[in-house]
Amino acid sequence: MHEAAKDQRKLDAMVNILRSQLIEEIGSIPESLIRPAVESFLNVNDFPETTGASRLIAIMMARSAAYDPNQKTDRGAESPDKSWFNITRRNAKHYGFDSRMLEELYQLAGDKGW
Amino acid sequence: MKKQLSDHFPPIIENIIIGMILMVVIFTVVEDLAMVYNWPIRTVRILVLISFIFDIFFTAEFAGRSIISARRGMFKEYILHQRGWIDALSSFPLLLLVSLPAVLYYFSIIGAEGAGFSFLSILKTAKAIRVTRILRLIRIIKIFGKIQNTESVMTNRHIGIISTINVVILVIILVIAQFVPFMRISDNHEYLSQKKSELNALIQQTGKGLDENTLVKILQTSNIGSDVVSLKSKSGAIILEHPNKENLLWKSYEHGNFIPLVGEFQAIISFQVPEAMHAKENMIIFVSIIGLILGMMFFYSGIFAQQVADGCYIMEKGFREWEYNLEVKIPTHFSNDEVFKTAAQYNERWLPLKNQIYNHRKNKLQKKSDLKMTDLF
Numbered sequence: 112m113h114e115a116a117k118d119q120r121k122l123d124a125m126v127n128i129l130r131s132q133l134i135e136e137i138g139s140i141p142e143s144l145i146r147p148a149v150e151s152f153l154n155v156n157d158f159p160e161t162t163g164a165s166r167l168i169a170i171m172m173a174r175s176a177a178y179d180p181n182q183k184t185d186r187g188a189e190s191p192d193k194s195w196f197n198i199t200r201r202n203a204k205h206y207g208f209d210s211r212m213l214e215e216l217y218q219l220a221g222d223k224g225w
Numbered sequence: 226m227k228k229q230l231s232d233h234f235p236p237i238i239e240n241i242i243i244g245m246i247l248m249v250v251i252f253t254v255v256e257d258l259a260m261v262y263n264w265p266i267r268t269v270r271i272l273v274l275i276s277f278i279f280d281i282f283f284t285a286e287f288a289g290r291s292i293i294s295a296r297r298g299m300f301k302e303y304i305l306h307q308r309g310w311i312d313a314l315s316s317f318p319l320l321l322l323v324s325l326p327a328v329l330y331y332f333s334i335i336g337a338e339g340a341g342f343s344f345l346s347i348l349k350t351a352k353a354i355r356v357t358r359i360l361r362l363i364r365i366i367k368i369f370g371k372i373q374n375t376e377s378v379m380t381n382r383h384i385g386i387i388s389t390i391n392v393v394i395l396v397i398i399l400v401i402a403q404f405v406p407f408m409r410i411s412d413n414h415e416y417l418s419q420k421k422s423e424l425n426a427l428i429q430q431t432g433k434g435l436d437e438n439t440l441v442k443i444l445q446t447s448n449i450g451s452d453v454v455s456l457k458s459k460s461g462a463i464i465l466e467h468p469n470k471e472n473l474l475w476k477s478y479e480h481g482n483f484i485p486l487v488g489e490f491q492a493i494i495s496f497q498v499p500e501a502m503h504a505k506e507n508m509i510i511f512v513s514i515i516g517l518i519l520g521m522m523f524f525y526s527g528i529f530a531q532q533v534a535d536g537c538y539i540m541e542k543g544f545r546e547w548e549y550n551l552e553v554k555i556p557t558h559f560s561n562d563e564v565f566k567t568a569a570q571y572n573e574r575w576l577p578l579k580n581q582i583y584n585h586r587k588n589k590l591q592k593k594s595d596l597k598m599t600d601l602f
Contacts, residue, residue: 177550185542187535188551194576197552201577 125149154207166209170216173199173206192225193217233293233303242286246367249279253361253511260504263497266475270331277328280320283364287316308367308389315364322357331475359399359507365514366392377534380526388521392514399510411502417478420494423449425487441465452495454481459489473497532559536568543571547583550576 130145150158150165151172174195182191189197196217203210219225234242252275258264259272290312294303303309366389402408409415427449431440441464444450454473456465467473473495474481483491536553543549553568560569 182551185535185539185551187531187554188539189554191551194550194552197572198550198576198580201573202580205581 193220257504277324411499416499454493457491
């Protein structure tokens with residue numbers, strides 16, 4: 112996908128294919144929704160021009176995949192969200208996430224008690 | 226309750242022992258209250274018998290644990306590291322030096338002077354006995370070996386060690402206080418000398434115009450006479466008898482025999498007052514120990530867990546389980562503590578690295594998707 116995304120035309124073509132497939136499945140869907148979803152698979156370090164929405168989607172998808180609803184917060188431990196954001200912030204480069212966005216989410220998790 | 230390394234008996238017996246420890250702790254206060262409030266001899270006899278049963282029970286417990294641990298080749302471990310020394314100190318010395326002589330003494334004096342075990346009356350006032358009785362307070366530490374306040378083994382052990390040190394120091398101070406004049410709150414022999422001096426001084430005044438009736442009235446109304454169970458004049462007639470004679474006679478010097486005073490007067494003098502003071506002193510230390518232990522259990526164990534044990538537990542779990550990814554919460558005030566410095570390294574280095582290793586392995590093991598990007602074009 113990263114190879115395809117390096118070429119803007121290929122990326123546009125991919126978005127269109129996905130859009131037409133989704134329209135078949137769930138009806139009309141705007142491109143402005145499809146594009147950030149597709150871009151969310153892109154590595155932020157390789158594609159610094161990706162939108163904020165796609166960066167946030169990428170982080171939230173990863174968080175959702177790692178989320179365990181039954182995880183118990185042990186006494187003396189940080190909350191699962193705060194821990195995850197902090198660990199992922201340190202690994203942002205490795206996974207291609209936006210480290211500044213993760214930093215913000217980490218701060219929010221602390222302030223809001225997530 | 227979890228089975229512990231220090232358990233030598235089946236769980237039901239271990240639970241009975243815990244119940245007995247709790248009961249003996251309450252009983253210790255009751256015994257001292259009996260002394261302070263001068264309970265009747267019938268009640269005291271029952272208390273002495275109960276105390277004797279407790280001491281037999283704990284001596285049997287110590288013997289049982291010693292035999293079982295010796296068979297397992299862990300006798301030294303039991304004595305040094307499983308509070309066996311506390312079991313030893315608070316069992317047979319109390320049985321042999323306190324409760325057994327007390328049972329023989331109290332059940333031999335059925336109002337009759339000079340009964341079989343009169344020599345045991347010496348033990349009532351002996352300093353060694355008072356010192357040995359203080360060992361009862363050490364029993365409280367036994368509770369620690371049985372009741373685990375938190376899940377953390379380290380927290381329980383440390384709280385146990387600190388409490389044991391504190392309790393033992395308090396008990397040692399109380400023992401030392403029996404020998405150091407300026408620390409001694411009550412001493413039976415000093416009290417007898419003081420009481421005799423006071424009585425002698427008063428009696429000497431009878432030759433200087435004070436008649437016997439006035440002397441008796443003074444003794445009946447003042448503190449000087451509060452411990453005089455009986456007073457014989459020089460004619461041999463009993464001129465004073467304490468209204469509570471029955472309850473004071475068995476707590477009297479010289480096994481309730483008359484002690485010679487000046488001018489051929491004789492008196493039976495009770496040691497109720499110094500014994501009550503000693504009981505009060507014991508109770509102050511006892512309450513201090515209980516307060517100290519409860520403080521340790523309910524306050525310090527939480528602080529220790531928060532500042533040491535919890536962090537260690539999370540790090541251990543994080544090292545052990547690949548999927549566990551919670552960070553250690555580092556309190557700002559304690560960030561320079563060794564535990565939290567280690568925790569910071571764990572949070573900043575190990576968890577991100579583990580996350581990478583874990584995801585790498587997971588991806589490697591995952592079956593690759595049949596769908597290729599080229600399929601889209």
